[in-house]
Amino acid sequence: MEYVFKANNISKRYGKFTALSQVNMEIPKGAIYGFVGKNGAGKTTLIRIMCGLQKQTEGFYELMGKSGDDKDIVKARRRMGAVVESPAIYKDMTARDNLIQQCLMLGLPDFDCVDEILELVGLADTGKKKARNFSLGMRQRLGIGVALCGSPDFIILDEPINGLDPQGIIEVRELILKLNKERGITFLISSHILDELAKVATNYGFIDKGHIVRQMTSKELKDECRKAVRMKVSNVELLTKVMEEKGIDYKILDTNTADVYADVVFSDIAKDFEKVGCSIITMEERDESLEAFYLSLLGGNDNVQKSVC
Structure with a gap:
């Protein structure tokens, strides 16, 4: 380059x-x-x-x-x-x-x-x-x-x-x-x-x-800022199994938490998890902005005006 x-x-x-x-x-x-x-x-x-x-x-x-x-x-x-x-x-x-x-x-x-x-x-x-x-x-x-x-x-x-x-x-x-x-x-x-x-x-x-x-x-930034559903579950390995079967993109964050990159209907996904013996503890939508990314990267909020990726 x-x-x-x-x-x-x-x-x-x-x-x-x-x-x-x-x-x-x-x-x-x-x-x-x-x-x-x-x-x-x-x-x-x-x-x-x-x-x-x-x-x-x-x-x-x-x-x-x-x-x-x-x-x-x-x-x-x-x-x-x-x-x-x-x-x-x-x-x-x-x-x-x-x-x-x-x-x-x-x-x-x-x-x-x-x-x-x-x-x-x-x-x-x-x-x-x-x-x-x-x-x-x-x-x-x-x-x-x-x-x-x-x-x-x-x-x-x-x-x-x-x-x-x-x-x-x-x-x-x-x-x-x-x-x-x-x-x-x-x-x-x-x-x-x-x-x-x-x-x-x-x-x-x-x-x-x-x-x-x-x-x-900008593509790398958008990938990090894209909309996700953050799910905390009883067994993240079982979540992985469900996501792979449904062809849904996801990212494992820790032993109980993952970001799922799709529009998820709670009742539908709960049934899929129940079939494999996995329970949903919490589920929330997340849409990280450039501002949030900036703050997580640098810390502080002085002189920053809001933005959305």
């Missing part, structure tokens, strides 16, 4: 404080990588290292196949865009002038991309309106437009929907999906608004206290 970014045992210390500790991360090319963690977990520190705004204390990384200490790493960074913490826009300029300014900063030979980007991010009709008069959603889309100058292959978005109204959230979400599908742009999205992240992410990385505690695909 090809990766746009790979971190190997990256650590970052500020005096006695350790912001990152032996971080290992892989972002597949073409992915929308959801980067999840509480505030202060190390997300922004790692993003700043990716962008070349800070240097790691230990470890190394690769960006677009170039080592972080390679003299050509600057060329690799020209293939990425970023909106870190807040959009880097000039509020006294129009959307068009902001994009032209970014093209000048990148040393692009012309401004041919400007009209296309304005159309793409939905700001083509803003005319002479200054960015200071834009809504938060419009500013965020303009920030993404600035990041698109230079035709990047990889875009980093740090909390892109934080503070947006529902319409703004939808607009940013649809823009990310469109750019990923139509242009093949890889995204890293740092967020703790988990319900929205679950609507776009193809891959996840969970960080806590400077450690990457788990990486997984």
